Amino acid sequence: MTAINALRTSTSGLNAQAQKLAGISNNIANSSTVGYKRVDTQFESLVLEGTSSGATALAGTAAHNRVEISKVGQVQSTGIDTDIAVNGNGFLVVNEESASGGKYLATRAGSFRPDANGNLVNAAGYYLQGVQLGADGLPVGNMGDNNLESLTTVNISNTSVASSPTTQMTFWANLPSAETAYASPPPDENSFVSSVDYYDALGTSQTLTYRFTPVVPATTGTDNTNQWILQVFDSATGSSTEATGTDHLVGSVQLEFWPASAGANLAGTLKSVSDDTTTYTSDGTGASTTAASTTVLDPATWGQSGTTDAKGLYDPKTGKLTLKVGAGTTGLGTTTDLPISIGPLDSISGVTQLAGSYTPVKVEKDGSAFGLLERVSVQDDGKVIATFSNGQSRAIYQLKLAVFPNADGLNPVRGDAYEMSREAGAVRLLTAGEGAAGTTSGGALESSNVDIGTELTNLIETQRAYSSNASVVRTADQMLEEATNLKR
Incomplete structure (x- = not known):
């Protein structure tokens, strides 16, 4: 040389x-x-x-x-809900423009914040892309999962309120067995009352009032009847100011329970009853009167008798009492069917009559009142979850991770993003946690490697x-x- x-x-x-x-x-x-x-x-x-x-x-x-590019950095928690880190393989999909008309890029820089219009944008000015979900949790639109054009900019201001009507309810209570014995004066008819809120189609809170009245013998020395009258009153039906006013009545059925002699498996549970009439005192004065609604109905037609003022439709197999609620102040408005689980016959799962005090043991319902958006978070499977002030939450977007055969073949651009290239191979959009895709961590960021x-x-x-x-x-x-x- x-x-x-x-x-x-x-x-x-x-x-x-x-x-x-x-x-x-x-x-x-x-x-x-x-x-x-x-x-x-x-x-x-x-x-x-x-x-x-x-x-x-x-x-x-x-x-x-x-x-x-393929060498990952350490994931660190930030406590900010809209920060997103990818654990494992894959990239978040972003766009240069909020209207998704710009170039699609891949990135692992997940420091996203909402802009003035509610679009999630990271520090480099790239807009997060995802599949928009409807109220039913299904994707909006019909495009394929591996199609970039199926993605749209994640916007949290378009989901500011939410409400849903109550479509089912459960009300189980234990009724004190001693109360169906002879008593003078008998128990006041409002001794065993509970109220449960529900939501109508507009998200307005309404109230169902449950009143259990024991059927007592007319004379002393008679066995306990083990029978009760269940009446349900709806605040959205009728106009009286009293919660248990007759114009609010939407449900009226008679319940009979197996006595102690029926054995441990049946005692205290709902039983089939015979067709007769019983008497009970409703005014608290001790005078026994026969009430029209106390006709004991056949189990197959409880709540359907045309000869009594019984209301509601009870199915002894499912244990659901279906009421028509929301009839308005005149009682002639549009009603909604509301099934209420009170328990099937011969089952401990439902209303029971056992020793002890009156106790509601299970009260559940679905639906929600009007609520404002409070926060947005990201789950491990890439779902963007909106949480509202009424305590309800639902998925509003599904993030897809971009996976490449050769990630190191991507073309780096400004802002720690990468252009898709021939050297990187064809992009696949996968749901986080499925196949070759990693998972997403909300409230965390991937640091520099x-x-x-x-x-x-x-x-x-x-x-x-x-x-x-x-x-x-x-x-x-x-x-x-x-x-x-x-x-x-």
């Missing part, structure tokens, strides 16, 4: 080490950048010519910077290599100077 070649080779070394230094400086500068992927510098030797005998003409080295200790070590090595190449340049220069001085 001549001195000229040595000079050129060392110069290429200086350029290569300078390029590596640029990558190191960029890594150190972005050591705290969310989702940043470090630059790794690789070197290759250059040969101008070579022969089969091994003679070569060396020409130095060249440096190539590669971004370590840069290790400061490694970069400082590389910095020292680069400095030494640069200095060594510079020494070769000085030596080659001295040799050329000596050759020039030979003619003197």
